[in-house]
């Protein structure tokens with residue numbers, strides 16, 4: 001009878017951005033900061049206009065209309081560089 005080693009599955013990484021601190025209702029415009037994006041070697045984050053805004057006319061200079069989204073969480077190496085560089089402590093990583 002052959003021995004089959006059970007390998008533990010790597011838990012999924014969950015990255016959360018607090019939009020009350022950055023973008024949306026926060027005081028930081030992610031376009032002026034972007035430290036998390038620059039710190040992240042695997043390029044997990046994207047910066048984009050907020051989808052579903054109720055405003056009819058989007059002001060491209062309004063910080064509430066832009067946000068950072070961790071779109072490729074599966075690429076995260078859990079280096080925590082983004083958490084360290086974020087001046088607003090807006091990023092939480094769990095796994």
Ligand code: SF4
Nearest residue numbers: 040076077079080082
């Ligand atoms: S922990 Fe590291 S790899 Fe993961 S999102 Fe942050 S900077 Fe990128």
Ligand code: SF4
Nearest residue numbers: 022033034035036086
């Ligand atoms: S580092 Fe923090 S404050 Fe700066 S853009 Fe990223 S989430 Fe926003």
